[in-house]
Amino acid sequence: MDREIGFIGLGSMGLPMVLNLLKSNFKVKVYNRTPEKARDAVAAGAQQMDRAADVATVGGIVITMVSNDKALEEVVFEKDGIGKKLGVGGIHLSMSTVSPKTSRKLASYHEQQGSYYVASPVFGRPEAASAQKLFLLSSGHRDAKERVKPLQNALGQQVFDISEEPGGANVIKLGGNFMIMAAMEAMAESFNLAEKNGIDRQLAAEVYASTLFNCTVYQGYGQMIAKKSFEPAGFQLSLGFKDCNLVLDEANSTKTPMPLASLLHDRLLASIAKGRETHDWSALARVASEEAGLE
Amino acid sequence: MDREIGFIGLGSMGLPMVLNLLKSNFKVKVYNRTPEKARDAVAAGAQQMDRAADVATVGGIVITMVSNDKALEEVVFEKDGIGKKLGVGGIHLSMSTVSPKTSRKLASYHEQQGSYYVASPVFGRPEAASAQKLFLLSSGHRDAKERVKPLQNALGQQVFDISEEPGGANVIKLGGNFMIMAAMEAMAESFNLAEKNGIDRQLAAEVYASTLFNCTVYQGYGQMIAKKSFEPAGFQLSLGFKDCNLVLDEANSTKTPMPLASLLHDRLLASIAKGRETHDWSALARVASEEAGLE
Numbered sequence: 230m231d232r233e234i235g236f237i238g239l240g241s242m243g244l245p246m247v248l249n250l251l252k253s254n255f256k257v258k259v260y261n262r263t264p265e266k267a268r269d270a271v272a273a274g275a276q277q278m279d280r281a282a283d284v285a286t287v288g289g290i291v292i293t294m295v296s297n298d299k300a301l302e303e304v305v306f307e308k309d310g311i312g313k314k315l316g317v318g319g320i321h322l323s324m325s326t327v328s329p330k331t332s333r334k335l336a337s338y339h340e341q342q343g344s345y346y347v348a349s350p351v352f353g354r355p356e357a358a359s360a361q362k363l364f365l366l367s368s369g370h371r372d373a374k375e376r377v378k379p380l381q382n383a384l385g386q387q388v389f390d391i392s393e394e395p396g397g398a399n400v401i402k403l404g405g406n407f408m409i410m411a412a413m414e415a416m417a418e419s420f421n422l423a424e425k426n427g428i429d430r431q432l433a434a435e436v437y438a439s440t441l442f443n444c445t446v447y448q449g450y451g452q453m454i455a456k457k458s459f460e461p462a463g464f465q466l467s468l469g470f471k472d473c474n475l476v477l478d479e480a481n482s483t484k485t486p487m488p489l490a491s492l493l494h495d496r497l498l499a500s501i502a503k504g505r506e507t508h509d510w511s512a513l514a515r516v517a518s519e520e521a522g523l524e
Numbered sequence: 525m526d527r528e529i530g531f532i533g534l535g536s537m538g539l540p541m542v543l544n545l546l547k548s549n550f551k552v553k554v555y556n557r558t559p560e561k562a563r564d565a566v567a568a569g570a571q572q573m574d575r576a577a578d579v580a581t582v583g584g585i586v587i588t589m590v591s592n593d594k595a596l597e598e599v600v601f602e603k604d605g606i607g608k609k610l611g612v613g614g615i616h617l618s619m620s621t622v623s624p625k626t627s628r629k630l631a632s633y634h635e636q637q638g639s640y641y642v643a644s645p646v647f648g649r650p651e652a653a654s655a656q657k658l659f660l661l662s663s664g665h666r667d668a669k670e671r672v673k674p675l676q677n678a679l680g681q682q683v684f685d686i687s688e689e690p691g692g693a694n695v696i697k698l699g700g701n702f703m704i705m706a707a708m709e710a711m712a713e714s715f716n717l718a719e720k721n722g723i724d725r726q727l728a729a730e731v732y733a734s735t736l737f738n739c740t741v742y743q744g745y746g747q748m749i750a751k752k753s754f755e756p757a758g759f760q761l762s763l764g765f766k767d768c769n770l771v772l773d774e775a776n777s778t779k780t781p782m783p784l785a786s787l788l789h790d791r792l793l794a795s796i797a798k799g800r801e802t803h804d805w806s807a808l809a810r811v812a813s814e815e816a817g818l819e
Contacts, residue, residue, distance in 0.1 A: 329721065352735045364735040389731050392723055400721045401728060404714035405736055411710035411784075412703075418782040419699035422771070425778035426624065426695045428687055433696060436684050440647045440659040441700055444739035476717070483720035486815040487713040488787055489706075520781045 230379050232256060235284030235291035235311070236275070237304050238325070239266045242351070243294040245358040246324075246384050248273050253383040258284040262300075280309035287316035290377060294324045297471060298331040305335060317343035322377050324349050324365075326406070328475045329396025330482075336369065336395035345373035348395050349381060350402035354463055362386050366398035400479065406472045410493045410513065412446050416454045417514030421521045430455040450511045457524075459505070459512035469510030470497040525674050527551060530579030530586035530606070531570075532599050533620070534561045537646070538589040540654040541619075541679050543568050548678040553579040557595075575604035582611035585672060589619045592766060593626040600630060612638035617672050619644050619660075621701070621763075623770045624691025625777075631664065631690035640668035643690050644676060645697035649758055657681050661693035695774065701767045705788045705808065707741050711749045712809030716816045725750040745806045752819075754800070754807035764805030765792040 232255055236247050239261040247270045250257050259275045260283065261267050267277045278284050281304040285291045291311050295301050301323065305312040315321060321339055323332065323346060336346035347369035357363050363385030367374050371393060381388045391397040416434070423433040434455035438448040453459060473494050480487045496513040505512050518524050527550055531542050534556040542565045545552050552570045555578065556562050562572045573579050576599045580586045586606050590596050596618065600607040610616060616634055618627065618641060631641035642664035652658050658680030662669050666688060676683045686692040711729070718728040729750035733743040748754060768789050775782045791808040800807050813819050 364731075366731070387734075389727075391727065391731075394722055397721060397723050400718055400723060401731055404717055404728065405732060408707075408710045408714050408732060409736065411706060414784050415703045415706035418780070418784055419703050422699055422774060422778065422780050422782065423695055425780045426692060426774070427689055428692050428695060432684075432686065433699065436659075436661070436686075436696055437700060437703060439682075441704065441741050442739055444737055444742070446736050447739070479717060479721070483717065484817065485713070485717050485720045486812070487717065488812075489709050489713055489784065492783055492787065517781070517783075522779065 231290050231376070233258070233286065233289065234380065235260070235286070235289065236294070237261070237281055237284060237291065237311070238294040239270055240294065240296065241355045242358050244269055245355055246292075246294060247275055249358075249361050250380070250383055251275060255380070255383065260284045281307070281311050282309045282314045285311040285314040285319065287314070288318040289315070290320045290322055290380065291315065292322045292324060292380070296325070298327045301325050301327055301331060301335070305338070312338065313342065315339070315342065315344040319344040320373050320377060321346045322349055322380065323347065324351055326350050326402055326472060327399060329399040329479055332368075332396045332399050345370050346395055347373050347377055348398040349377070350398055351385065352402070352405060353385070358384070364389065366391050366401050368392045368397035368399075369395045403472055403476045403479065406469070407476045407490055407493070409446050409450070410469060410473065410510065411489055413450055413454060413511050413514055414493060414496060414517065416447065416451055417517040420455055421517055421523060424523060425521065453509060453511045454514040457515065457518065459508040459515070462507060462509040464510050465506065466497065466500055466508050466510045466512050467506040469513070470501060473497055526585050526671070528581065528584065529553070529675065530555070530581070530584065531589070532556070532576055532579060532586065532606070533589040534565055535589065535591065536650045537653050539564060540650060541589065542570055543654075544656050545675070545678055546570060550675070550678065555579045576602070576606050577604045577609045580606040580609040580614065582609070583613040584610070585615045585617055585675065586610065587617045587619060587675070591620070593622045596620050596622055596626060596630070600633070607633065608637065610634070610637065610639040614639040615668050615672060616641045617644055617675065618642065619646055621645050621697055621767060622694060624694040624774055627663075627691045627694050640665050641690055642668050642672055643693040644672070645693055646680065647697070647700060648680070653679070659684065661686050661696050663687045663692035663694075664690050698767055698771045698774065701764070702771045702785055702788070704741050704745070705764060705768065705805065706784055708745055708749060708806050708809055709788060709791060709812065711742065711746055712812040715750055716812055716818055719818060720816065748804060748806045749809045752810065752813065754803040754810070757802060757804040759805050760801065761792065761795055761803050761805045761807050762801040764808070765796060768792055
């Protein structure tokens, strides 16, 4: 089993994941574009490197958890990137939320190098990452998926094997984020109808979250939408907008009409027009409230 | 405490509710427009009456569980209805899914008679009714809501006090059915995107229902939508269409734009145009599949 791992990206998700790998006795070399962000990882025992390529060893495993498709391509393809370094038998375990297209492109590139690409986006917030409660999706070559399992198990509570096709896990991740935003819009409209009828929004939220919809998406976001309290952001609206665009790109290229995704796109776009990029993505609910004359 | 109760409407919900009242040692007089449907209730100890009015006693309580607004108004207002019979201090405990407007009209009428109207629509399918697992909503005069609680507790697991305004519980019930249909449309679009990417729909459904959306709405309907299996109906699409129209009526009268409800209305209307009134309401998902060329 692999005990020495490279890890790129020490943001709000990456850092707690590195800490859990260290707790499970993996040796972890880390790289982050902004070096200062490596401090807590280093204090916990990680070894900080100056260049992305330096966390990779020939035939080894590198986990990436960066903010978008562009950042991911950079750490692979740039001069000091991991692309050439991983070599024959190496695995790029890619946990960022990126497009299926990017995963397919990277998988094809790694294959040319004799290395593997496993897409493994996760469901869960930073708190879930800390508590090793993430859910991980997995798509890519069968052997590579098998070899990264001990790492995935050190990071989360369950791994779902989606497909050999490398973009599959990204499709499921994007579909999940789309469904969360759909639930937010449904709550927004429903709570507005309650408020217009003189019913307390929080009572409405509590009823739904303890009966038909007793799951975390409705419980957590229901409270925020009921209280119209969207700051500080747990997940920024600008990132939700990015994901919604990735969903619609994929819908276009596979010819899958998604009118609800299109509605959400307009909600997010209006939110950005109103300057709410840095609010929580549940702030998309405000557009419905404004339309109803409730703000 | 009231031990003798009238009950009108012995459909798939009403019958198991009457059986539970009998089990809790209430004496129940029942009336159903189609008398044959009373057989099982009578076999369990209920007393069958020939006219709606006969289940009511002056100052007593009558529960109604009928299929729509028109049927509810008839059992109150028709010559042999309960309207005049309930008398001073009587309570009409109205559990059907009807519009807030109908509840307000009936509450006003009962008030003129010296009786009370409590709107108490429920969340839960016939299986939940059998298992005393319903969730009950409650709106109306405070004293009347208090007096019907022992009955509500005999029928379900929890009662939510929504408002004194009589239509409040109906608003919350309709909002819940709207949110269920919104979840169905979100699953339909998301599963289609998965299928178009070569991912098994049932795998997609399982991932979502065991991670982000581990609640019964997504678990139950997710399976039906993944399998595209919409018969036999647990809840007929024609009834979902009725509820969606009630949501949009209420949206109109309170000036609450609900674009997602409008989208669902079109999905249901297309389903009816295609002759699917008697399929399960989750069959609204087929329209998205057809648009994507997947049927």
